[in-house]
Amino acid sequence: xxxxxxxxxxxxxxxxxxxxxxxxxxxxxxxxxxxxxxxxxxxxxxxxxxxxxxxxxxxxxxxxxxxxxxxxxxxxxxxxxxxxxxxxxxxxxxxxxxxxxxxxxxxxxxxxxxxxxxxxxxxxxxxxxxxxxxxxxxxxx
Amino acid sequence: xxxxxxxxxxxxxxxxxxxxxxxxxxxxxxxxxxxxxxxxxxxxxxxxxxxxxxxxxxxxxxxxxxxxxxxxxxxxxxxxxxxxxxxxxxxx
Ligand SMILES: [Zn+2]
Numbered sequence: 001x002x003x004x005x006x007x008x009x010x011x012x013x014x015x016x017x018x019x020x021x022x023x024x025x026x027x028x029x030x031x032x033x034x035x036x037x038x039x040x041x042x043x044x045x046x047x048x049x050x051x052x053x054x055x056x057x058x059x060x061x062x063x064x065x066x067x068x069x070x071x072x073x074x075x076x077x078x079x080x081x082x083x084x085x086x087x088x089x090x091x092x093x094x095x096x097x098x099x100x101x102x103x104x105x106x107x108x109x110x111x112x113x114x115x116x117x118x119x120x121x122x123x124x125x126x127x128x129x130x131x132x133x134x135x136x137x138x139x140x141x
Numbered sequence: 142x143x144x145x146x147x148x149x150x151x152x153x154x155x156x157x158x159x160x161x162x163x164x165x166x167x168x169x170x171x172x173x174x175x176x177x178x179x180x181x182x183x184x185x186x187x188x189x190x191x192x193x194x195x196x197x198x199x200x201x202x203x204x205x206x207x208x209x210x211x212x213x214x215x216x217x218x219x220x221x222x223x224x225x226x227x228x229x230x231x232x233x
Contacts, residue, residue, distance in 0.1 A: 059229070060230070065227060079149065097232065100230040107231070
C-alpha cells in the first residue's frame with residue numbers, strides 16, 4: 001500500500017495539469033513501513049526527454065537520480081517511487097512503462113485529460129517483470 | 142582498497158536490506174565483482190551477463206558518472222564512494 005498526504009496528492013495533480021500536453025515526472029521521498037510506502041515529500045524533476053517526445057515519454061536522468069539519492073540520504077529518507085502523468089491516456093501503465101520500470105518502487109500514474117487532472121493510480125512491477133500489480137493507496141489529511 | 146558502495150532502495154532486498162556495502166577493489170569493475178560475489182542474487186539484477194551491466198544501471202564515483210571517467214576501469218582510492226544509480230523512464 002502507498003500512503004500519501006492530501007498536500008502531496010494535490011502537488012502531483014498540479015504538476016500533471018501544468019505540464020499538459022506533456023508528461024510531468026518526479027520522485028517520491030519517504031519511508032518503508034513493512035511492505036507499505038509512506039510518501040513524505042516530492043521532488044519534481046524536469047522531463048529530460050527531447051521536447052518533441054514529452055507528450056508520451058519521460059526520463060529522469062542518472063544524474064538527477066544521483067542527486068536525489070544523496071538528498072534523500074541526507075534527510076534520512078528513501079526514494080520509494082516515482083510519479084508521472086498520462087496526458088489524454090488512461091491511468092494504467094503502458095508497455096513502455098513496464099519495459100523501463102524496476103521492482104520495489106511505487107509508480108504513481110495520473111491521467112490528465114484536456115489539461116485537467118483525473119484518475120490517479122499506483123503500481124508495482126512484479127519481480128518477474130511480466131506485469132504491474134495495482135497498488136492501493138490512501139490519502140491522509 | 143576498501144570502498145563503499147551505496148545501494149539504491151530498489152536493490153536493497155538483494156543485499157540484506159543494507160543501504161551501503163563495504164567491498165574491496167582497486168577499480169569499479171573489481172568492486173562490483175566483489176559485491177556480486179558477496180550477493181549472488183544482486184548479480185542477476187545488475188549484470189546482463191557476466192561482464193556487462195544492465196542498461197539502467199549507472200555507476201558514479203565520488204558523484205561523477207563513470208561514463209565521464211574511465212568506465213568500469215575507473216580507479217578507486219581507499220575509502221572511495223561508489224553509487225549504483227538507476228535511470229528511470231516511462232511514458233504512455
Ligand atoms: Zn506511463
